[in-house]
Amino acid sequence: MIKRIKKYATTNTLVLFGILFGVLFGSFLPELALQQKLIGAVFISFLKMLVVPLVFSSIFIAILGLGSLQHLKNIGLRTIGLYLLTTALAVLLAIIAMNLFAIGEPASKEGLEFAKAASIAPFSFETMILSFIPTNIFGALSNGSMMQIIVFAILFGVASLYLKPLQQEPLINFFTAISEAMLKMAEWVIIMTPIGVFSLISYVIADQGIDVVFGLWKYILVVVGVIVFHAILTLPTILAFFAKTNPYKYLSDVREASIMAFSTASSAATLPVSLRVVEEMGGVDSKTASFVLPLGATVSMDGTAAYLTVAVLYIANLAGVALSFGDQVLLGITVVALSVGVAALPSASLVMMVVILNQIGLPVEYMALIVAVDRILDMCRTSLNVTSDLIVTKIVDQFEKARS
Numbered sequence: 001m002i003k004r005i006k007k008y009a010t011t012n013t014l015v016l017f018g019i020l021f022g023v024l025f026g027s028f029l030p031e032l033a034l035q036q037k038l039i040g041a042v043f044i045s046f047l048k049m050l051v052v053p054l055v056f057s058s059i060f061i062a063i064l065g066l067g068s069l070q071h072l073k074n075i076g077l078r079t080i081g082l083y084l085l086t087t088a089l090a091v092l093l094a095i096i097a098m099n100l101f102a103i104g105e106p107a108s109k110e111g112l113e114f115a116k117a118a119s120i121a122p123f124s125f126e127t128m129i130l131s132f133i134p135t136n137i138f139g140a141l142s143n144g145s146m147m148q149i150i151v152f153a154i155l156f157g158v159a160s161l162y163l164k165p166l167q168q169e170p171l172i173n174f175f176t177a178i179s180e181a182m183l184k185m186a187e188w189v190i191i192m193t194p195i196g197v198f199s200l201i202s203y204v205i206a207d208q209g210i211d212v213v214f215g216l217w218k219y220i221l222v223v224v225g226v227i228v229f230h231a232i233l234t235l236p237t238i239l240a241f242f243a244k245t246n247p248y249k250y251l252s253d254v255r256e257a258s259i260m261a262f263s264t265a266s267s268a269a270t271l272p273v274s275l276r277v278v279e280e281m282g283g284v285d286s287k288t289a290s291f292v293l294p295l296g297a298t299v300s301m302d303g304t305a306a307y308l309t310v311a312v313l314y315i316a317n318l319a320g321v322a323l324s325f326g327d328q329v330l331l332g333i334t335v336v337a338l339s340v341g342v343a344a345l346p347s348a349s350l351v352m353m354v355v356i357l358n359q360i361g362l363p364v365e366y367m368a369l370i371v372a373v374d375r376i377l378d379m380c381r382t383s384l385n386v387t388s389d390l391i392v393t394k395i396v397d398q399f400e401k402a403r404s
Helices: 002-028 029-037 037-066 069-102 115-119 125-131 137-143 146-161 165-190 193-208 210-215 218-243 247-253 256-262 267-280 286-299 302-318 325-341 348-360 366-403
Strands: none
Touching: 002 029, 002 193, 002 210, 002 256, 029 193, 037 069, 037 146, 037 165, 037 193, 037 256, 037 267, 037 286, 037 302, 069 146, 069 218, 069 286, 069 302, 069 325, 069 366, 125 193, 137 146, 146 286, 165 267, 193 256, 193 366, 210 267, 218 302, 247 366, 256 267, 256 366, 267 286, 267 366, 286 366, 302 325, 302 348, 302 366, 348 366
16 A cells, blocks of 8 residues: 555656646747647547446446445435536536626627537437437447446446346456456556646647637636635535545545546546546545446536536626526526536537527627637546546445445
């Protein structure tokens, strides 16, 4: 255990240096920073390579480890309930912040165009439900359709509960071996983290440019402020209340996952790291982590929900549209519902933004004004998404340990 602590402490320090030097390199040598994009892309690809087999095997093992449908129902409802709670609080915080700091002066939409909005298919409840169900599981596996993979893995695990012990044993051994092999590969990829983070951060800074950040500093400050407040106050309070544990010690122990999420801007790519650190550093049981974290990587969207709420209210101010308290409450409910509902659809955040703007009657053209800093804010909101996953996993694990 001492060796593991030293290993993660060293990695975290190197990652922080990677972020710092990445910012400097991207700022002062942007041409070189743009040319080394391949390094970061290779790093992300290695992480994503592990996700599909790791998610499938982890969920299957977790369900068989639970042993009964009743236990699965209990842990499933608790997990979803906690994810909805944290997302709702993030949205509420965003609404409060935008009412306290009324940023966004009315601006004309002439000359503005957001072409991607036209490519978004009309949203419907039927499409959302059907997107959860894989018509071809091998197609879902090859495409990395996480929600479909999770649904099939759960159904496959539940069906396996009805098998005889003699039939279950080879399945458990097979998928346990796959999971352990993926986590071993994750350890190797983690060694690349400081270099990968340096490459990703330097490219983003060189590509986006500091000037864009200065132009939208008020908007960025509110979004980041809400995300940071939720991460250091709201979520720790929830953990302390439900799990009766020191939230800041736990978050410090598992911080590598949040740092990785910030660097990669991908909850899925961070999943192998999250699974490793919550078990080895956070003291979470592997069965709990194997069920809660893959689900959270898909449906937990605290950061995304907070970002979307601020963005929509900001666009409303740009359009000169005053939203009443009732409108803002409806916006909050819509964001929380869609955060789970559109998880299986491609470009989920973009779909949510377009759906919400159309529902409220705000022009989607204003999205062109904020898309320039979307990548930077995506890093921040993904970090919060993963931090929420880590918190919920610890709470569910404490409930499971108290139960046994």
